[in-house]
Amino acid sequence: MILHQASDDKLATEFFHRDYHDRGMLKWGGFYLSDHTSALTKMHAAEQVEQAQPQQPVIEISRELAAAWHAQQPVHLQLNILDDNQVITTVDGIVAGVNEDHIVLRLANDRFRYLTLTEIRWVTWVR
Template sequence: MRSFDQFSDARVQHFFDQVYHDRGLMKWQGFYLSDHTAALKQVKAAEHQQLSIQPQQSVAKITQCLAVAYRQHLTVIVQLNQLTAATGTPLPAVKGIVQGYHADTVYIGAQPVALALIRYVQVV
């Protein structure tokens, strides 16, 4: 059995300076699982979708897209025609299945959205 006395400070310093080669961040890359990278990509795409202002669609196009999504039970992404007061960026897009409508309000998931506030609709 070896004694720890043979490892002097100078010998340890020589080992780390001359022999051991640190690979830097390469040794941490194995900790990023595919689920992590997929989640990070999804968050980045959602942020990009929220920050980019889509063109204003006509009322006819908006109602047509919502009607198709309602009949076929499809998911829609709706961008509202409102900006946040603090940053001036669009509010987060509303995503879900069109559940129904009443007068000038459409229900996407459980959230009511006034038709007058809709800027852009995308059927997914």
């Protein structure tokens, strides 16, 4: 009987060395529930979060946006708005127009976003 078990061990060892290919964590992907995947998505988004910049004075924001509008240079804005994950909202685009305390930002997909100066936390030019 001991001889029979030794041959079974040898057969199993040969199978794992020659035929079996472990896929690692890929085989566990099917066991994730939607709650798990949404939690992982939020966790990864939180890791990629841009640090909140200090609030710039409205005069400085206005000056930067006017200069970017004249130069037709893209800007990167942090808004005083939090998304669903409590992450500060950022917007990139080109200033298409300025009217008193309102600006029109042309986004990358040729859509427009209308903002007031009080909604903007911080602005910098994208170079």
